[in-house]
Amino acid sequence: MAETEEKIEVPGKKSPLAAVILLINLLAVAGIGAYMLFFRKAEAPATSAAAPAAAAPQLASDIDLGTIPGGGGPLVRLDNFIVNLADEEMNRYLKVSISLELVQEKAQETLKNKEPLVRDAVITLLGSQTYAEIRNTAGKKKLREQLVRAINAVLAAPLVRGVYFNEFVVQ
Secondary structure (H helix, E strand, C coil): CHHHHHHCCCCCCCCHHHHHHHHHHHHHHHHHHHHHHHCHHHHCCCCCCCCCCCCCCCCHHHCCCCCCCCCCCCEEECCCEEEECCCCCCCCEEEEEEEEEECCCCHHHHHHHCHHHHHHHHHHHHHCCCHHHHCCHHHHHHHHHHHHHHHHHHHCCCCEEEEEEEEEEEC
């Protein structure tokens, strides 16, 4: 009978592993809550009482591309682009999907008629980039500006106001 008494466990005793797991979960929930409380409010878009922009569309040459939060022009989404990057030390490719913000509705017809030329210009420009040039935010901003200039050159008029990346994957 002494053997059976040794195998009986005390009912109130728990494993320290369960306490550690519970503590980790509580810390994770507290961390997420703190992030939501302190940092998500700062990301909310600020409302402005500024007067709306003039009704006449601006030419792309008159626009500071770094300050446009979205000019409100029509958006045209282009099909995906997959290109090899110009890195010599490693083979990398870029998959990108872009939308073009046009200065006016009428520009959509011009863009549609010259889409093969626009796609060629975009592919040529993207393929000339290296990973080091496009890996950070500043590089992507510069690439947007280059794309606007290249596409407007193909269209022979400043019809594109902005370029927006819908997808940007480097592998």
